[in-house]
Amino acid sequence: MFTGIVEEIGAIRAIERGERLARLEVEARITLDGVDIGGSVAVNGVCLTVIERRPSGFVFEIGPETLSRTALGRLTAGDSVNLERPCVSAAPWAAIWSWGTSTVWEPWTP
Numbered sequence: 001m002f003t004g005i006v007e008e009i010g011a012i013r014a015i016e017r018g019e020r021l022a023r024l025e026v027e028a029r030i031t032l033d034g035v036d037i038g039g040s041v042a043v044n045g046v047c048l049t050v051i052e053r054r055p056s057g058f059v060f061e062i063g064p065e066t067l068s069r070t071a072l073g074r075l076t077a078g079d080s081v082n083l084e085r086p087c088v089s090a091a092p093w094a095a096i097w098s099w100g101t102s103t104v105w106e107p108w109t110p
Helices: 064-069
Strands: 008-017 022-027 040-043 046-054 057-062 080-084 095-099 102-106
Touching: 022 040, 040 057
Parallel strands: none
Antiparallel strands: 008 022, 008 080, 022 057, 040 046, 040 080, 046 057, 095 102
16 A cells, blocks of 8 residues: 655666566665565556665566556656655554455454
């Protein structure tokens, strides 16, 4: 989950387009803190999973559905992007799923 508050403006270092996927390399400084491989970062509002973490930023892989439904596929090297880390809770919460009008509560298990 994200707040929608941009933490930093990053820059596209490279974008490589394959037949179905794109590989996106983003320069970042502030948002590197606390995000590792497998973690999430919102790039221009789109939640992406980190596949590689570098000292100067992140690498993401973008699938065909995301490429077709967002503007990420139109980015080029040098473009600026909004970056945001996900919300973090200091205490465990119960997991909540909403199905229609009912809510199911399940205990949180680390």
